[in-house]
Amino acid sequence: MSNSGAALTVYGMSTSGNCHKVRLLLEQLGTRYDWCEVDSAGGQTRTPEFLAMNPNGKVPLVRRNDGRVLTESNAILFWLAEGTPFLPVDGWQRAQALSWMFFEQYSHEPYIAVARFICGWTPADSPRRTDLPRLRERGHEALSVMEQHLAAHDWFTGPHYGIADIALYAYTSVAEDGGLVLSAYPALQRWLQRVHEQPGFVSMAPPAAEVQARFIASR
Amino acid sequence: MSNSGAALTVYGMSTSGNCHKVRLLLEQLGTRYDWCEVDSAGGQTRTPEFLAMNPNGKVPLVRRNDGRVLTESNAILFWLAEGTPFLPVDGWQRAQALSWMFFEQYSHEPYIAVARFICGWTPADSPRRTDLPRLRERGHEALSVMEQHLAAHDWFTGPHYGIADIALYAYTSVAEDGGLVLSAYPALQRWLQRVHEQPGFVSMAPPAAEVQARFIASR
Numbered sequence: 170m171s172n173s174g175a176a177l178t179v180y181g182m183s184t185s186g187n188c189h190k191v192r193l194l195l196e197q198l199g200t201r202y203d204w205c206e207v208d209s210a211g212g213q214t215r216t217p218e219f220l221a222m223n224p225n226g227k228v229p230l231v232r233r234n235d236g237r238v239l240t241e242s243n244a245i246l247f248w249l250a251e252g253t254p255f256l257p258v259d260g261w262q263r264a265q266a267l268s269w270m271f272f273e274q275y276s277h278e279p280y281i282a283v284a285r286f287i288c289g290w291t292p293a294d295s296p297r298r299t300d301l302p303r304l305r306e307r308g309h310e311a312l313s314v315m316e317q318h319l320a321a322h323d324w325f326t327g328p329h330y331g332i333a334d335i336a337l338y339a340y341t342s343v344a345e346d347g348g349l350v351l352s353a354y355p356a357l358q359r360w361l362q363r364v365h366e367q368p369g370f371v372s373m374a375p376p377a378a379e380v381q382a383r384f385i386a387s388r
Numbered sequence: 389m390s391n392s393g394a395a396l397t398v399y400g401m402s403t404s405g406n407c408h409k410v411r412l413l414l415e416q417l418g419t420r421y422d423w424c425e426v427d428s429a430g431g432q433t434r435t436p437e438f439l440a441m442n443p444n445g446k447v448p449l450v451r452r453n454d455g456r457v458l459t460e461s462n463a464i465l466f467w468l469a470e471g472t473p474f475l476p477v478d479g480w481q482r483a484q485a486l487s488w489m490f491f492e493q494y495s496h497e498p499y500i501a502v503a504r505f506i507c508g509w510t511p512a513d514s515p516r517r518t519d520l521p522r523l524r525e526r527g528h529e530a531l532s533v534m535e536q537h538l539a540a541h542d543w544f545t546g547p548h549y550g551i552a553d554i555a556l557y558a559y560t561s562v563a564e565d566g567g568l569v570l571s572a573y574p575a576l577q578r579w580l581q582r583v584h585e586q587p588g589f590v591s592m593a594p595p596a597a598e599v600q601a602r603f604i605a606s607r
Contacts, residue, residue: 224533225495239483241490248483264458264467267486271460274494276444314443 175201180222181229182209183374186282186339187242188229194249194335197369210290242339243270246332255331266326269333272314273340280308282340284347288387289380301348301387308349312357315341319356323363330367338364343373346384394420399441400448401428402593405501405558406461407448413468413554416588429509461558462489465551474550485545488552491533492559499527501559503566507606508599520567520606527568531576534560538575542582549586557583562592565603 179195179202181188195202207213207228214226223230223240231245232238239245247267250256257263284304287297315337318325325333342361344351351358364370375381398414398421400407414421426432426447433445442449442459450464451457458464466486469475476482503523506516534556537544544552561580563570570577583589594600 224536225491227495237480239480239487241487241494244483244487244490247486248479251479260467260470261456261458264463267466268458268460268463271463271490271493272444274490275460275498276446279494279498317443 173201173203175203176234177201178203178205178232178234179229180205180207180219180232182207184376184380185209185228186285186343186373187278189373190242190335190339191229191231191245191249193339193371194246194255194332196371197255197367198249198253199369200249210286243267243274243332243336246270246335250332254329255335257327257329257331259327262327266331266333269325270336272311273333273336276314277308277311277337278340280304280311281344281347281349284308284349285340285343285384286347288347289376289383293383293386298387305347305349308344308347312341312344312349312351312354315360316354316357319360323360330364334360334364339373348388392420392422394422395453396420397422397424397451397453398448399424399426399438399451401426403595403599404428404447405504405562405592406497408592409461409554409558410448410450410464410468412558412590413465413474413551415590416474416586417468417472418588419468429505462486462493462551462555465489465554469551473548474554476546476548476550478546481546485550485552488544489555491530492552492555495533496527496530496556497559499523499530500563500566500568503527503568504559504562504603505566507566508595508602512602512605517606524566524568527563527566531560531563531568531570531573535573535576538579542579549583553579553583558592567607 177200179191181191181204183206207219209228213219214228220226222232222238225240227240229242229245230238230240239248247256256266284301287295287301291297324330325337341357396419398410400410400423402425411423426438428447432438433447439445441451441457444459446459448461448464449457449459458467466475475485503520506514506520510516543549544556560576
């Protein structure tokens with residue numbers, strides 16, 4: 170962790186989509202922040218020190234320099250985006266952004282991110298691998314809902330890129346790591362390309378070589 | 389469905405906690421609305437007509453009389469509560485409310501609501517019942533996080549009852565239907581009582597007798 174005197178510290182695992190959401194928005198906002206790497210897959214969110222900050226034992230978490238903390242990736246996006254072009258002012262549009270972000274956490278991430286985690290971070294003989302067919306099936310249902318929206322709209326909320334796009338981008342962009350092939354979703358693929366072309370875009374950190382080898386072996 | 393000319397129609401299943409959230413807030417706001425009962429457990433969210441409104445096939449959903457729709461229970465709460473005492477004005481407090489609502493949808497509802505669904509709405513020999521021990525274990529983890537907060541705070545966001553309380557109340561209040569006994573959580577039990585005492589409070593509709601019999605048989 171650097172100690173630059175920034176007003177905000179992000180605790181996160183760089184190869185986690187939920188954590189990358191926060192980094193991507195902060196980079197696009199040009200906000201100064203410190204990043205404290207936390208190996209969630211290795212148990213570092215379950216230490217007494219971490220649980221004192223977040224009893225739910227999850228990253229990302231942001232800590233202000235007065236000690237106050239905020240958890241849950243999409244709540245962090247909403248807080249950071251307030252008053253910026255990444256969050257509409259209109260109440261109905263804000264609610265639509267939230268609707269997509271709750272969709273992401275309930276109907277998308279638990280399948281697409283979990284399939285990726287099992288493929289990359291569990292051994293080849295893990296009993297959790299028997300969950301993969303069901304996770305992939307439900308993940309494709311979520312991708313189909315996104316495809317239907319993107320066939321008629323450029324972005325997930327109103328006429329501009331914003332926090333709903335960031336929330337959905339994170340794990341969609343790495344869905345193939347978990348064995349969810351994106352070739353059946355042409356509108357979604359064009360949207361991913363539009364996200365890549367946004368000013369200040371940064372890619373998620375690649376996982377370690379052995380994790381990438383397990384992604385390939387799991388296909 | 390009544391057709392009172394109200395500006396808002398809620399599509400929901402009355403015995404669903406996610407749907408009850410919306411009814412509870414609307415009653416407490418004193419807002420006029422129509423309620424269209426949708427038997428989600430019986431497949432009515434998977435008809436072509438319903439999927440045209442919500443491709444994700446879930447209730448609750450609100451429809452304005454100009455035809456525009458909003459999905460996801462907690463996004464609906466946020467939209468309805470804007471400008472009312474149920475949602476703080478301060479950006480940090482709003483983000484804390486959202487953080488608890490994302491916690492509810494990711495770390496609470498998928499265990500506590502799903503355990504209740506399996507106990508009440510699947511047959512005694514359903515293979516899904518093998519999931520119950522794991523669901524209850526994770527559900528208790530969520531209740532413990534709530535208990536830790538409530539040991540030091542009356543409400544989930546700031547000094548007043550609000551939408552984070554409504555979101556967490558819905559399935560916590562019926563956790564015992566899914567076999568999650570609340571006796572180990574005294575602060576949480578006092579909070580449930582405080583919620584019951586709020587002006588305009590309405591209880592969730594009781595499920596059919598055969599569903600209640602299955603709750604009891606599943607303990």
